[in-house]
Amino acid sequence: MSEMFVTLGTWNWLIFGIILMALELLAPGVFLIWLGLAALVVGLLSFAFAPGWQLQILLFALFSLAAVPLWRRLARANAAPSQDNPFLNRRSAALVGREFTLEKPIIDGNGTVRIDDTVWRVAGPDTPAGSRVRIVQADGAHLTVTAA
Template sequence: MSIVERLIAELGPWSWWILGLLLLGLEILAPGTIFLWFGVSAILVGTLALFVDLSWQTALVIFLILSFVSLIIGRRLMAKLSSEAGDPGLNRRGSRYIGRVFVLETPLSQGAGKLSVDDTVWRITGPDLSAGTKIRVTEIDGARLVVEAADETAEA
């Protein structure tokens, strides 16, 4: 009997807990959430083995089944959570301004001008408009905002 086999036999169910904690520790070092589900499964098998006398073959089969099931459920859960969270316009700042109404501080002439929004000065394109005109951002074209005249009832 090798030293590893003897150690596992002596530790009994606690060997599953140790394996689970090692896998959870590995999860911290590795990207993704793959080892998390294996670690949780190992801890569950260890907990079950504390109350029920399991052979190592039975414990291994339960571990494999739990790992597969928790991996499938966990991946679906993480995909659902990641699609609901976050800012879809994070890497396209200008897309946040589409539909918003602003007041031109300087005239828009020859189809080009500038617009101050929050702490940023944006280059804008659109029809020639005088200063003080309400404009609506309709789209983003690269690093430029495309604007049009907004109706007078629109709030800036």
């Protein structure tokens, strides 16, 4: 197997990189493109420095391991909220500041409130049913309320 790496030389990395990038077109997921870029970088470095095949594989592994987390960090940093619907996929965050009537009393810190067609669990100070409460914090499906 080592003979295969030695005989193909640096062109194998460039071909491998192009194949991975082409596969990204067939199965998009923004993952194979970074592996393809890592292979292309190793191919270009192989032209410049002519490292052994063991170092080439090590460089490919390092570039691949570095490229994927780097991409995830960049994508997360550049993710802007939707302009026309800033609470898209964050329904509970849109409830903060609104007032509702308690459906079941808050006893020992837990109760429920009906919002449109959904019953939400709420946490807050003990309050009787029918009282108005204001949502002050939303953490997933957990709402924190105070008396309105």
